[in-house]
Amino acid sequence: MTEHPLLTVLAQGLPATVPFVGPEAQERTRGKPFRARIGANESGFGPSPSVQAAIAAAAADMWKYCDPESHDLKSALASHLGVALGNVAVGEGIDGLLGLIVRLFVEPGRPVVTSLGAYPTFNYHVAGFGGRLVTVPYDQDREPIDGLIEAARRENAPLVYFSNPDNPMGTWWEADDVDRLIKSLPATTMLILDEAYGETAPASALPPLDVGRPNVLRLRTFSKAYGLAGLRCGYAVGEQETIRSFDKVRNHFGVNRMAQTAALAALADQDYLRGVIEQVDACRQRIAAIASANGLAALPSATNFVTFDCGGDGAFAHKVMQALLARDVFVRKPMAPVLDRCIRVSVGPAAEIDLFEQALPEALGEARG
């Protein structure tokens, strides 16, 4: 056997993987495009026209490196949130920030607590830095606050992940409960409070920002309600020393010039955001009504998608999803036990929801037959 460079022991043990098979990959395999793209919790309502104009206007400037400090964007975010510039870090989507947080706080072998079936990319990063994942089953389709507290205390975990509202179930807790989680964790445990869907949640679900607390990082993104998933821009809000620690390990030019430009324009167009939130709400109700018309129970949702129980087990829900995919309707489903009885449908333009409405009874029939 020829000698060659060796990967680190940690890297040798990791699988080469893609956490999500993108719709593009599925389209390549199918040999034809989907007609409804309502599976990745994107915002089919698109980015604001003012954002699109800002993108087009910035095209000629793409020869310039971005500002590695993202000064203008961080200033605008700080002002929008009512915190100081030093309380905000930006990253290549929440995905990028999650990787940095794991890297900063998790020594190899240390326990990291999350819910069984919660965001897989977080688990990917925990594995990637050698952390030991400790999972707690969902509690009636919600992330299990008491179970997370218990596990964090028992394990003396350096890091806990909690998303509110939750993906993939769409459910949420009220701010008082989140506050109980925050206050019940050990002071040495960092809580990642992933609020990717914060804009579409009721205000009552979001605790006030308390940037004096050194063990909470709130994560938000331009990928969901702002309609900029393709540009990868998320941000973390927290205590200044914690926020400064990102500068130890981040890829300084990672949030690229176009992402910064577009995010800044998106933040400035709160009218458009309000309109999207209304559309999201109306579309959630429509998807729930479609589920109901087919005898299925939709879970309450504070996100830009609706998860509903297909009325059978995971294998049955998988058949429903496959039958929808075969009808050119891209949707996804939860993977963990119990949750996997559901499929998950993102909001989108009426024409795409029409296709889903038409395909669902056929898909259910096919899965039952």
Add this chain to the structure above:
Amino acid sequence: MTEHPLLTVLAQGLPATVPFVGPEAQERTRGKPFRARIGANESGFGPSPSVQAAIAAAAADMWKYCDPESHDLKSALASHLGVALGNVAVGEGIDGLLGLIVRLFVEPGRPVVTSLGAYPTFNYHVAGFGGRLVTVPYDQDREPIDGLIEAARRENAPLVYFSNPDNPMGTWWEADDVDRLIKSLPATTMLILDEAYGETAPASALPPLDVGRPNVLRLRTFSKAYGLAGLRCGYAVGEQETIRSFDKVRNHFGVNRMAQTAALAALADQDYLRGVIEQVDACRQRIAAIASANGLAALPSATNFVTFDCGGDGAFAHKVMQALLARDVFVRKPMAPVLDRCIRVSVGPAAEIDLFEQALPEALGEARG
């Protein structure tokens, strides 16, 4: 003292830093913009009009996540380079790829070899993953091939960094010499061959692509000649198993949708690229002539910048740079001993070089006086 979450031991020892102070940060400090932006080795000639059109056309699609496999871009690159799809990985600029390579191959405490004064972002990543940097001084303003070989063998280093053409000096080695480096390294040493400036180098400086070799990774980018620094898209070419290992640790959506779109369009417009390369060559000659007219010796350059000896020591060159900055001309300079006698001027549009031409004699006068 309040208890709080602890950073890993490695992270505790890292400084919170920004490897480069961007021109935007300098402009904020100065309180006024630069009139010539010729300091960051960007391409002031800009991206191709066809790329700008592709960016504008894609604006409305930014609500979609990117293809995490970057299939279309990797296919086009593979075809352009005459290698297989599996020989190409893309990343968030060469910066992002360097971080991943260090993470994949460097256990904490292990030696990593580079030239003293070579790319600082590589050194940042080595520190960030706990590697021990072993530096070899430049050899007459070129990266020291023999010294790198000797150090890699002596240290049994898992990783060596070598850029050709070089930044910050602009110098280069011919392909035969690079080939000697490749063949003289231990089989267990991975060579990073950074060819960020490959497009502006003479063809004779680039060894043929040999993707059968498991211990060489060639890095290229859309940031330089293609004029897309702001979008962060670089790529690595190598043996398939090595390339696949990026899938163990990368941020799968990191090369965002706009970056993929623009890079694909840029690659398709080789006519524009050829035109830029001609402009770069003419501008290099002009900058060298300006240096010469001021009694200074420009180093030969195969890059999109020209480095020239200010005729004194590092402190003197620093004064020259400061005097240029004060005249609204953004340039940079090497930092390492011996190299630091120089300043570095990027190519750019004639109007910006005119400003430099006007400012240089004044700056030299001020530095001397």
